[in-house]
Amino acid sequence: xxxxxxxxxxxxxxxxxxxxxxxxxxxxxxxxxxxxxxxxxxxxxxxxxxxxxxxxxxxxxxxxxxxxxxxxxxxxxxxxxxxxxxxxxxxxxxxxxxxxxxxxxxxxxxxxxxxxxxxxxxxxxxxxxxxxxxxxxxxxxxxxxxxxxxxxxxxxxxxxxxxxxxxxxxxxxxxxxxxxxxxxxxxxxxxxxxxxxxxxxxxxxxxxxxxxxxxxxxxxxxxxxxxxxxxxxxxxxxxxxxxxxxxxxxxxxxxxxxxxxxxxxxxxxxxxxxxxxxxxxxxxxxxxxxxxxxxxxxxxxxxxxxxxxxxxxxxxxxxxxxxxxxxxxxxxxxxxxxxxxxxxxxxxxxxxxx
Amino acid sequence: xxxxxxxxxxxxxxxxxxxxxxxxxxxxxxxxxxxxxxxxxxxxxxxxxxxxxxxxxxxxxxxxxxxxxxxxxxxxxxxxxxxxxxxxxxxxxxxxxxxxxxxxxxxxxxxxxxxxxxxxxxxxxxxxxxxxxxxxxxxxxxxxxxxxxxxxxxxxxxxxxx
Numbered sequence: 001x002x003x004x005x006x007x008x009x010x011x012x013x014x015x016x017x018x019x020x021x022x023x024x025x026x027x028x029x030x031x032x033x034x035x036x037x038x039x040x041x042x043x044x045x046x047x048x049x050x051x052x053x054x055x056x057x058x059x060x061x062x063x064x065x066x067x068x069x070x071x072x073x074x075x076x077x078x079x080x081x082x083x084x085x086x087x088x089x090x091x092x093x094x095x096x097x098x099x100x101x102x103x104x105x106x107x108x109x110x111x112x113x114x115x116x117x118x119x120x121x122x123x124x125x126x127x128x129x130x131x132x133x134x135x136x137x138x139x140x141x142x143x144x145x146x147x148x149x150x151x152x153x154x155x156x157x158x159x160x161x162x163x164x165x166x167x168x169x170x171x172x173x174x175x176x177x178x179x180x181x182x183x184x185x186x187x188x189x190x191x192x193x194x195x196x197x198x199x200x201x202x203x204x205x206x207x208x209x210x211x212x213x214x215x216x217x218x219x220x221x222x223x224x225x226x227x228x229x230x231x232x233x234x235x236x237x238x239x240x241x242x243x244x245x246x247x248x249x250x251x252x253x254x255x256x257x258x259x260x261x262x263x264x265x266x267x268x269x270x271x272x273x274x275x276x277x278x279x280x281x282x283x284x285x286x287x288x289x290x291x292x293x294x295x296x297x298x299x300x301x302x303x304x305x306x307x308x309x310x311x312x313x314x315x316x317x318x319x320x321x322x323x324x325x326x327x328x329x330x331x332x333x334x335x336x337x338x339x340x341x342x343x344x345x346x347x348x349x350x351x352x353x354x
Numbered sequence: 355x356x357x358x359x360x361x362x363x364x365x366x367x368x369x370x371x372x373x374x375x376x377x378x379x380x381x382x383x384x385x386x387x388x389x390x391x392x393x394x395x396x397x398x399x400x401x402x403x404x405x406x407x408x409x410x411x412x413x414x415x416x417x418x419x420x421x422x423x424x425x426x427x428x429x430x431x432x433x434x435x436x437x438x439x440x441x442x443x444x445x446x447x448x449x450x451x452x453x454x455x456x457x458x459x460x461x462x463x464x465x466x467x468x469x470x471x472x473x474x475x476x477x478x479x480x481x482x483x484x485x486x487x488x489x490x491x492x493x494x495x496x497x498x499x500x501x502x503x504x505x506x507x508x509x510x511x512x513x514x515x516x
Contacts, residue, residue, distance in 0.1 A: 017382070018382045018384075019382065020361055020380065020381075020382050021361065021381060021382060022361045022381065023361065023364070023381030023425070023427055025427075025428075044425070044428065047423050047424065047425060047428070048405055048420075048423055051384070051405075051423040051424075051425065052404050052405060052423060055403065055404065056404075064381065064425075066427075066428055068428055092417075096480060115494075116405075116408065116493055116494025116495075117418055117471065117474070117491060117492075117493070117494045118405070118408060118411055118418045118419050118420045118471070118494045119405055119420065119494065121417045121418060121419055122419050122420075122423070122424070253489075253490055253493035254493040254494060254496075
């Protein structure tokens with residue numbers, strides 16, 4: 001077969017050409033929403049998820065609304081001492097922002113351990129929140145997949161389910177893990193997703209934004225048809241806290257997490273005053289460990305208590321044929337993250353009283 | 355869309371390696387294919403076509419990106435640098451000369467992408483000084499021939515001004 005001939009310079013007859021769609025560029029959120037109109041359209045930001053899945057014919061929008069020129073790329077102080085991040089802020093820019101590095105260290109570390117430099121340069125805050133699962137059956141476009149085709153079955157449960165599959169929050173309909181690192185840090189910090197649609201603006205608590213698969217894995221988030229993420233605002237940082245992101249994977253870079261942990265700790269002497277724990281790689285959504293946190297408050301910041309917290313956090317986890325190792329692995333990630341975050345909290349407190 | 359329901363072509367222009375180029379193309383053409391198939395700039399390679407290998411890396415406004423995931427129409431008006439833009443006529447860029455000196459390639463397929471990522475790295479103050487820091491910064495470029503050690507050496511030579 002000839003490709004790229006004079007008669008067919010656009011490869012339209014080639015079997016592996018991407019589907020066709022129409023394209024428009026929005027200059028404002030209002031015009032983006034109006035153009036999207038909630039019908040067979042997709043917002044295009046960095047494109048690192050959307051273009052990947054359009055090429056696989058898994059996402060099939062008929063119209064793309066390019067929001068790269070929409071003025072949503074500021075990082076500004078938020079209400080009550082927090083931080084407001086525009087949806088179009090690129091992952092690289094967010095990771096290197098001075099305020100983020102100083103007050104939300106875990107977020108910077110999570111971003112920089114995600115993806116590759118090239119992907120981080122284009123991926124946006126809003127897009128990172130919206131990224132899709134990495135399950136190979138979802139991505140192959142043909143295997144039974146309740147997310148892609150509700151009711152068709154889940155190929156992963158009895159199939160290959162190692163790297164990118166969860167042990168927390170799974171159901172008999174879907175076991176794919178949420179792949180974002182940024183979202184794990186944001187879950188630990190506490191945040192709000194601000195969206196705008198034809199019916200106005202809404203604020204969605206970060207912990208409620210992503211949905212468990214349950215019996216409807218095709219519903220991944222709370223957005224209504226034409227809603228566009230405009231900002232994510234972080235809660236005020238915990239004073240004098242130390243934080244860290246530990247990401248464990250088969251190779252040391254450029255791979256999704258087998259298990260990861262975002263930990264934030266503040267100390268009162270040798271005792272834990274406030275603590276946040278969130279997990280990646282092991283949950284069907286970014287996984288906040290409320291019970292483990294509650295059990296740590298007022299306890300000494302020691303390895304023994306970190307281990308107890310890790311046990312609590314992974315209680316009720318469901319192993320599958322190839323990913324049972326994630327349960328002890330996640331416990332190690334939690335213990336290490338708590339240890340390192342506590343060490344940093346110690347250093348911060350010492351610095352203050354020096 | 356036109357009467358056949360095919361999206362109509364859009365005119366886009368970029369500055370590529372310092373030269374203004376104009377193309378008429380439909381929306382579903384990625385920058386990688388526009389560069390290779392419509393502009394004859396075949397230095398940039400198609401490896402995985404899904405943003406997983408970095409062989410397609412170019413600089414857009416000085417930033418390394420995977421051109422296989424970048425729609426050409428999105429980058430109307432942008433400044434693009436490809437591997438063809440590194441040398442000054444017959445004079446290799448210091449980075450290219452260092453790659454030669456350190457044997458930083460075998461088959462050469464990943465090499466243009468490595469050079470473009472390395473070019474961005476050279477201008478990036480936030481990358482630490484160690485070999486491990488360089489390897490981490492370059493982790494978006496895969497090399498099946500395993501030339502990583504020599505790639506890092508070549509980059510470090512240029513960074514250290516040797």
